[in-house]
Amino acid sequence: MNVADVRKKSPLVxxxxxxxxxxxxANTINVIGASPLMSREPKEFEDLVAIADAVVxxxxxxxxxxINHIIQLSQIAYDMGKPVILDPVAVSVPFRANAITQxxxxxxxxxxxxxxxxxxxFAQVTFDSQGIDATGDGDVVKIAQxxxxxxxxxxxxxxxxxxxxxxxxxxxxxVNIQLLSTIVGTGxxxxxxxxxxVATDVTVENVVSAMATFKLAxxxxxxxxxxxxxxxxxxxxxxxxxxxxxxxxxxxESVKKxx
Ligand SMILES: Nc1ncnc2c1ncn2[C@@H]1O[C@H](COP(=O)(O)OP(=O)(O)O)[C@@H](O)[C@H]1O
Ligand SMILES: Cc1ncsc1CCOP(=O)(O)O
Ligand SMILES: [Mg+2]
Numbered sequence: 001m002n003v004a005d006v007r008k009k010s011p012l013v014x015x016x017x018x019x020x021x022x023x024x025x026a027n028t029i030n031v032i033g034a035s036p037l038m039s040r041e042p043k044e045f046e047d048l049v050a051i052a053d054a055v056v057x058x059x060x061x062x063x064x065x066x067i068n069h070i071i072q073l074s075q076i077a078y079d080m081g082k083p084v085i086l087d088p089v090a091v092s093v094p095f096r097a098n099a100i101t102q103x104x105x106x107x108x109x110x111x112x113x114x115x116x117x118x119x120x121x122f123a124q125v126t127f128d129s130q131g132i133d134a135t136g137d138g139d140v141v142k143i144a145q146x147x148x149x150x151x152x153x154x155x156x157x158x159x160x161x162x163x164x165x166x167x168x169x170x171x172x173x174x175v176n177i178q179l180l181s182t183i184v185g186t187g188x189x190x191x192x193x194x195x196x197x198v199a200t201d202v203t204v205e206n207v208v209s210a211m212a213t214f215k216l217a218x219x220x221x222x223x224x225x226x227x228x229x230x231x232x233x234x235x236x237x238x239x240x241x242x243x244x245x246x247x248x249x250x251x252x253e254s255v256k257k258x259x
Contacts, residue, residue, distance in 0.1 A: 001197050001206055003213050004244035007033030011053035011199035015192050016040055016073055018060025018089065021185030024232070028189035031240040032213070034196035042069045049076045054195035057109075058188055059099060060089035060132070067099045074107035083202045085111045086153070087191035090132050091121045104151060110202045112147065113156040113191040116140050122147035122155075132184070134159060141258055145170055156194055156207050158187060162215065164207045170258040171208050173251075177218040182228040183235070190214050208255060209247070216250045217242050 001009065012035045015025060022038050029036035039048055049055060055077040057070050077084045086109045088100050103109065112122065117134035120127030123146035128136030144157040148167035157163040159181075161174040180186050190211065197210035220242070221234035 001200055002209050002244040003032060003242055003247060005200075006196050009053075009199065010035055011196050012037060012051060013054050013056060013192050013195040013199075014039065014048050014052035015056040015195070016058060016070060018058050018062075018188065020060060021188045024183075024185040025189045025192050027236055028239060029192050029196060031236050032193060032196060034199075036192070040066065040069070042072055045069075045073050045076050049073070049080050049082055052077075052082055053199035054083045054085065056085045056087065056192045056195045057103075058087040058089065058191060059091075059096060059103075060087070060188065062096070062099055064095075067102055070099075071103055071107040074103065074109060078108035083110045083195070083198050084108060085113060085191055085195050085198070087188055088112060088114050088118050088121070089188075090129070091118050092129060097121065109151070109153050111154045111156060111194060111198065111207060112151060113158065113187070113194055115187060116143060116157055116159050119143055119147045119155055119157040122151050124150070132187075133181075141165075141170060141172060154202065154204060154207055156190075156211060158190055158211065162211045164204050164211065166204050168259070169204050171204060172256050172258065173208070173212055173215060173254055174256070175215055175219065175254055177215060177222055179222055179226070179228060179231045180215070180218045180235075183232050186214075186218075186235075208251065212251045212255065213239070213242060213247050216247055
């Protein structure tokens, strides 16, 4: 889907959110024309997944007792044919690595969206990080391709250069918008945005469409404001008004295919 399709369909995106950024994520989903809902209560997972169009699992503040909950949520989504997007925040930290290993083994994930260091963990490539942030350098195209082959999921690697790969087909969007990395929660918001864009079809194209919409909104916001506080609001405003035609032009000009 493109952003016009998202506004028409208004998919309900169910997010198992961390406790740091849910307000920003919910606003992002709302302004692009989709419908946000957050829950961490297993007793209502069946009912919520039944009405959801996509399920996003963010493990940013996961606790031990919740590991089984996210596995259960991913299985319910799989049984009901709803796409599952995983945001594996700081996955290389041992407790998180163990939780995600269990989720991949016993649950089901269609798309993994993370920064380069997070995606490198799935590819078993060393990549420097500091908590939630990727700080190292590496071949992000190879890392995304390897992670896709290792997990069977579509990989959405974000950063200066966004990379989307299913292991065979790979597309990149290399546009530097420094202010996007100054706001905590842009990664989480991007993961839930991807949920909205793949609600009808889990494809590399739909993931690229989501990432390009997000990045172009960021680029347009930097033409208006240059500081993080104002940028955060302006990013939401630009996502609210962005047109599918301008995103398509941005994709035509800036997305490269590596097949
Ligand atoms: N230096 C950068 N230049 C351009 N875009 C960036 C940069 N850093 C992050 N982004 C964008 O910010 C959003 C969040 O990505 P990222 O910061 O990688 O996630 P996370 O917050 O999970 O670490 C994505 O849309 C990504 O493309
Ligand atoms: C700071 C922090 N701590 C645990 S989750 C989280 C937010 C991560 O947000 P993002 O990955 O979108 O920057
Ligand atoms: Mg993140």
